[in-house]
Amino acid sequence: MDDPTLWHRLQFAFTIVYHYLFPQLTMGLALHLVLWKWRAYRHGDAIAGETARFWARIFGVNFAFGVVTGVPMEFQFGTNWARFAEHTGGVIGQTLALEGMFAFFLESALIAAVVWGEKRLGPKRHFLCTLGVFVGSWLSGYFIVTTNAFMQHPVGHAFDDKGRMILGSVSEYLLNPWAIAQYAHTMIASVVTASFVIAAVGAFYTLKKLHQPTAALFLRSGVRVGLVAAVLVAFPTGDHQAKLVARHQPVALAAMEGRFESGTHAELTFIGQPNVRERRIDNAIQAPAVLSILAFGTPQRSVQGLNDFPVDQWPTNIELLYYSFHVMAGLGTLFIALMAFSTFADVRGWLARSPPLLWCLMLAFPFPYIATTAGWMTAELGRQPWLVYGLFRTVDGTSQNVSSGNVLFTLIGFTGLYFALGVLFLYLVGRELAHGPGGPAPSAYGDPAPDGPGGGHG
Amino acid sequence: MAEFWFAALAITLVLYSVLDGFDFGAAALTLVLGKTEPERRAVISAIGPFWDGNEVWLIASGGILFLAFPSVLALAFPAFYLALFLVLWCLILRGIAMEVRSHVTDPMWRSFWDVVLALSSGLLALLFGVALGNVVRGMPIGEGSTFTLAFFTHFGTTGNVGLLDWYTVSVGLLSLVALLAHGAAFLVYRTDGALRERARLLERRLWIGGGVLFALVTVETRFVRPELFDALLERPLAWAFSALSLAGVVGGARAYAREHDRLAFLGSSAVLAGLLGATATALFPTMLHSTLDPARSVTAEQALSAPYGLRVAVVWWPVAFALAATYLAFAFRANQEKIRSEPAVDDERPHGST
Numbered sequence: 001m002d003d004p005t006l007w008h009r010l011q012f013a014f015t016i017v018y019h020y021l022f023p024q025l026t027m028g029l030a031l032h033l034v035l036w037k038w039r040a041y042r043h044g045d046a047i048a049g050e051t052a053r054f055w056a057r058i059f060g061v062n063f064a065f066g067v068v069t070g071v072p073m074e075f076q077f078g079t080n081w082a083r084f085a086e087h088t089g090g091v092i093g094q095t096l097a098l099e100g101m102f103a104f105f106l107e108s109a110l111i112a113a114v115v116w117g118e119k120r121l122g123p124k125r126h127f128l129c130t131l132g133v134f135v136g137s138w139l140s141g142y143f144i145v146t147t148n149a150f151m152q153h154p155v156g157h158a159f160d161d162k163g164r165m166i167l168g169s170v171s172e173y174l175l176n177p178w179a180i181a182q183y184a185h186t187m188i189a190s191v192v193t194a195s196f197v198i199a200a201v202g203a204f205y206t207l208k209k210l211h212q213p214t215a216a217l218f219l220r221s222g223v224r225v226g227l228v229a230a231v232l233v234a235f236p237t238g239d240h241q242a243k244l245v246a247r248h249q250p251v252a253l254a255a256m257e258g259r260f261e262s263g264t265h266a267e268l269t270f271i272g273q274p275n276v277r278e279r280r281i282d283n284a285i286q287a288p289a290v291l292s293i294l295a296f297g298t299p300q301r302s303v304q305g306l307n308d309f310p311v312d313q314w315p316t317n318i319e320l321l322y323y324s325f326h327v328m329a330g331l332g333t334l335f336i337a338l339m340a341f342s343t344f345a346d347v348r349g350w351l352a353r354s355p356p357l358l359w360c361l362m363l364a365f366p367f368p369y370i371a372t373t374a375g376w377m378t379a380e381l382g383r384q385p386w387l388v389y390g391l392f393r394t395v396d397g398t399s400q401n402v403s404s405g406n407v408l409f410t411l412i413g414f415t416g417l418y419f420a421l422g423v424l425f426l427y428l429v430g431r432e433l434a435h436g437p438g439g440p441a442p443s444a445y446g447d448p449a450p451d452g453p454g455g456g457h458g
Numbered sequence: 459m460a461e462f463w464f465a466a467l468a469i470t471l472v473l474y475s476v477l478d479g480f481d482f483g484a485a486a487l488t489l490v491l492g493k494t495e496p497e498r499r500a501v502i503s504a505i506g507p508f509w510d511g512n513e514v515w516l517i518a519s520g521g522i523l524f525l526a527f528p529s530v531l532a533l534a535f536p537a538f539y540l541a542l543f544l545v546l547w548c549l550i551l552r553g554i555a556m557e558v559r560s561h562v563t564d565p566m567w568r569s570f571w572d573v574v575l576a577l578s579s580g581l582l583a584l585l586f587g588v589a590l591g592n593v594v595r596g597m598p599i600g601e602g603s604t605f606t607l608a609f610f611t612h613f614g615t616t617g618n619v620g621l622l623d624w625y626t627v628s629v630g631l632l633s634l635v636a637l638l639a640h641g642a643a644f645l646v647y648r649t650d651g652a653l654r655e656r657a658r659l660l661e662r663r664l665w666i667g668g669g670v671l672f673a674l675v676t677v678e679t680r681f682v683r684p685e686l687f688d689a690l691l692e693r694p695l696a697w698a699f700s701a702l703s704l705a706g707v708v709g710g711a712r713a714y715a716r717e718h719d720r721l722a723f724l725g726s727s728a729v730l731a732g733l734l735g736a737t738a739t740a741l742f743p744t745m746l747h748s749t750l751d752p753a754r755s756v757t758a759e760q761a762l763s764a765p766y767g768l769r770v771a772v773v774w775w776p777v778a779f780a781l782a783a784t785y786l787a788f789a790f791r792a793n794q795e796k797i798r799s800e801p802a803v804d805d806e807r808p809h810g811s812t
Contacts, residue, residue: 064557067510068550074520078535079542082604085535089528090763094771097521100514101778108511109785160764167767399536401604410543417547421554428561 007407008080008398013380014411015072017373018418022066024372027141027187028194028229029059030134032221033114034127041127051217052130053118054437055198060115061428063107065421072414074100080407084387084397090166091157091173092150095143103140107133141190142183149179151388152379153248165388181244182379185237188229189375192335193368195226199342200365201433203358214437216352223346223361227339234332239294245382246295249389251309252382255318256325257291258284259305266291266303270330274322279307316384316394324377331371338364459768460743460758463526466775468738470522474515475586475734476640476727477786481505481512482586483641485552485579488572491645491660492799495565497653498572500799502559504648507793509556511785513549518782525771527761530745537597537607538589541621545585552578580634587633591626594737595619595682596747599754615682619749625675625682632671636730639664643710643726647719648793651800654719662714665726672733683747689740696739703732 033052040049074096077085113121113129121129150157156173157165167173199222205215246253253259258274258281259266268291272284289299296303306314315321342361345351352358383389387397484505492498523531535542552575559571592607598618599605610620642661646654680687690696710725741747746756762768 061557061561064553067513068553071513071517071549072546074517074524075535075542075546077524078520078531079539080536082532082536085524086528086532089524089531090767093521093525093528093763094767097518097525097771098774098778100517100521101775101782104514104517105511105778105782105785108514109789111510112507158764158766166764167770170767170770399532399539399604401606402536402539406539410540413543413547417550421550424554424558428558431561 002404004402004404004407005395005398007404007411008402009394011407011411011414012076012080013377015069015076015414015418017376018414019066019069019073020372020376021369022062022069023137023141024190024193024369025062025197026059026066027137028190028192029055029062029197030130030137031191032194032198032225033059033130034134035225036221037127037130041123047214047217050214050437051221054214054432056115056118056130057432058429060111061425061432063111063115065425067108069418069421080399080402081387081397082399084392087164087392087397088150088388090160090164091154092147094167094170094173095147095150099140099143103136103143107136107140110136138187141187142179145183145186146174146176146179148379149176149182151386152182152383153178153244154388154391165391178244178248181237181240185233185241185375186372188233188237189368189372191229192226192233193372195222195229195339196335196361196365196368198222199226199361200363203361204433205436206352207355207358207362211436211438219342219351219361220346223339223342223351227336227343230332230335230339234336238329238332242294243296246303249382250304251306251313252315252321253295254304254306254309255315255321256378256382257303258318258322259291259303260307261305262302262308263305264292264302265289265299266295268294269326271326274319276318312385314385315381317381321378321381324374324381328371328374328378331367331374335368335371459765459772460762462772463522463762463768464738464742464745464758466779467519467522467526468735470515470519472731472734472738474512474519476730477508477512477515479583479637479730480640480644480723480727481509482579482583483637483639484645485509485556485575485641486577486583486638487641487645487657487660488576490576491642491653491656492572493652493656494799495568497799498568499560500649500653500797501645502556502575503797504645506556507789509553511789513553514782526763526768527745527758528763530756530761533599533604533756534597534746537605538592538621539606540609541585541589541607545582545589548578548582548585551575552582580638583637584630584634587630588621588626590633590734590737591629592621593747594629594679594686594741595623595625596749596755598750599746599748599756600750616749625678628671628675628678632668632675635664635671636668639668640726640730643723647723648797649799650796651798653799654796658714686737686740689742690736693739696736699732699735699739701732703729703736706730706732 033055036048036052036055039045040052077096110129110132113126114133117129118126150173153176154165155176155178156167156169156171158168160166198218202215202218202220202222205211206219242253245256255274257266257269258272259269260279260281265288267286267288269281270285270287272281272286275282291303292299292301295301306318338360342351342357345354345357385394386392387394484501488498488501492501520531555571555575555578559568559575562568595615596619597605597607608620610622611618613620613623615623615625639661642657642664645657646661649657690700706725706728710722710729713719713721713725743757743759744755745758745761748754748756
């Protein structure tokens with residue numbers, strides 16, 4: 001109870017995992033909105049326009065929850081991770097400031113126009129505003145991923161006379177190869193999430209025999225974009241990310257795979273439990289040589305095990321890291337299978353007539369959220385015990401004069417507040433889903449809409 | 459470099475205060491000024507297109523602290539730990555209240571969120587004033603690299619001070635009243651009918667109260683930080699800001715009398731910007747003033763980040779600032795028409811009948 005680092009970590013982990021539930025849908029959905037708006041604008045596709053209008057409303061709710069849960073992140077660098085802020089502010093302050101100045105202002109300027117402004121702006125300007133929100137949200141993603149990539153694989157830095165990290169080369173920092181790989185992987189994963197959500201709503205309406213033919217477009221966009229994204233998230237982006245981990249964080253890779261012994265023809269573990277005390281993996285089901293091939297492209301290369309590293313270099317929670325990685329990778333594989341099969345069914349024209357498959361698609365939407373969370377847990381747990389890999393330890397980054405009790409107090413506060421926010425979010429999205437596409441569009445902040453009084457729809 | 463980034467931080471924070479200030483003030487007055495549902499809706503519609511962008515100026519200020527003065531962030535934020543989380547939770551609540559209240563037409567739903575919005579916004583106006591009071595008065599920075607700040611200690615302004623004392627509470631009250639007045643000025647500018655009339659009347663009273671509190675805080679500051687007055691007198695930039703403030707008072711009052719609502723709101727903004735600008739000018743170069751030992755105060759120069767990173771940021775920051783200012787100008791241009799709050803002939807069906 002009196003290890004403050006643990007509570008600081010838990011609070012940051014909880015608030016950022018919760019926060020990231022919203023932006024991943026924002027970023028993925030922004031791409032879908034741009035695609036639908038383009039079809040509506042260029043080809044006069046009324047169904048695509050209707051679809052974009054419906055999802056823009058969900059986007060608006062989701063965006064608002066993303067904004068309010070995002071503000072605590074920047075504060076916590078100061079309140080909970082003061083020594084980290086002081087030691088790395090010269091480097092990561094750059095991207096955090098860039099994100100606010102270039103991405104957040106752009107998004108905040110255009111979000112209302114996207115959600116409420118279609119009638120007033122006309123098709124061309126409304127399309128451009130949607131494109132602007134897409135650019136803003138994906139730009140924001142780049143700055144924040146670059147910040148994380150520096151913590152995973154520090155490049156472009158120097159040290160000042162007090163030993164603090166300062167910027168050495170802005171181009172090296174912003175074009176960190178780790179950042180580019182991680183960005184591609186993260187963004188495409190957000191498209192997977194959005195595609196699953198869209199397909200799930202399409203499947204729900206189709207099963208309920210509601211809102212045709214709009215729901216058919218939901219299904220089609222969801223499964224087709226979903227298939228492309230589910231493949232890309234594994235190959236080449238996930239694969240490339242894993243190779244970077246193998247090269248630059250070999251001890252993290254060993255822990256992700258629960259591998260203690262070194263050797264060539266390293267096996268890939270599908271199922272098994274790391275037994276850290278006995279330093280082995282229990283009840284393992286493995287494929288020989290696959291890990292060597294995946295990590296280095298050849299079975300001849302040796303993959304190091306945890307035994308090769310001093311224990312103080314090991315990630316601090318090997319079991320959780322192992323499970324996170326396997327959950328992410330396992331789900332990612334299932335996503336490809338589900339979306340490939342659904343796309344096949346869609347191309348052959350029987351997707352909408354197959355209730356079992358529709359049920360699967362409808363119930364599948366939480367799993368991309370689980371996969372992205374597990375993916376981030378893999379990245380962040382694998383980085384331990386470092387805040388900045390190899391340079392700055394996590395225990396050295398906390399605010400020294402903030403007690404465990406204070407952190408626990410605010411963590412409990414966040415838990416309660418975020419529980420209430422979650423209920424509220426589900427209620428509001430549930431109302432939008434019950435209302436469905438079509439019908440009178442509500443206008444901003446409850447202004448009476450031209451075609452009916454009241455902002456809501458009941 | 460220290461001057462540039464201190465100025466950038468001050469400009470960003472002043473813009474934040476003036477911009478989010480009007481939506482804090484207006485939101486806090488939702489229940490007082492909005493007697494009917496359409497009037498409350500008009501208040502929310504008036505600030506709706508702005509609040510999100512306004513709040514980004516706070517994020518932008520945090521960004522500058524992180525980028526240019528990381529050690530100030532590292533020293534001050536943990537010291538204000540619980541107070542900052544209170545601010546955060548209020549920011550979350552008001553953002554959510556703002557966005558969700560319009561989704562459901564049920565009167566109880568809307569009343570609930572209006573109360574949440576008004577209380578959290580009012581509390582924030584007060585807390586940001588207390589924060590400013592703490593910056594002016596100083597913090598108990600002593601031996602060692604950290605300090606903590608109790609909610610209150612002996613309620614005095616010297617030695618081992620706390621978050622609240624007679625000075626910081628006065629500044630908090632001034633902030634609350636001034637931002638309420640500023641919010642009322644914004645509502646006068648953006649609405650019409652009975653709501654505008656009520657806002658006009660209240661704005662006048664609030665500014666009188668704000669003037670009295672300002673005089674009180676000025677006298678108090680004379681005792682708490684006498685050296686700030688010398689700095690004010692010595693620095694031409696501080697005169698310029700004071701002149702801006704004075705111009706805001708005179709111009710704002712004239713515009714108010716002539717019912718030139720936009721100009722009156724600009725006057726109100728100039729008053730706030732001038733006062734805060736003059737304060738920042740007087741505070742320079744100190745960022746964190748120590749109440750225990752002036753030698754332990756932290757100046758902008760001492761806290762400044764390494765030069766290379768700042769040279770990089772000097773290139774992109776003005777570009778981003780110009781873009782943000784452009785968006786802001788567009789937002790005001792796109793929202794010039796007054797918001798009607800009295801039922802038009804075609805809007806007399808009861809709400810929630812769709």
